[in-house]
Amino acid sequence: MQDNEPTLSSIEDYNTLKGSKKRIVWAVIISGLIIGSIFVAAKMMYGDVNDSLPVSESIGKVPVK
Template structure:
């Protein structure tokens, strides 16, 4: 009977990633950084709070139906 689970000695890239796996990891990292930069740029461009409404009254009780 043979186990189908990999062992440390049978894993090719245990110490370092090589080949297509390394490309996938770097693609995910670069994509995450690019998306983060896009969100930060959008927040800076569209995130102005000049049109906020100032409310001085406090809400005492919210009616429940």
């Protein structure tokens, strides 16, 4: 029975990528880093919530059907 699952030793095909395939891999990595840094910057700028409403009630029993 042939096992088609990749192993760590067989996933070395990045070194054999040429041309546009290698550029696409780098473009995906760089775009992921850029999008992640945008989210981190937005979280740092707008992360504080100053207008939250305090809730003093607690749920005693949740009705279950």
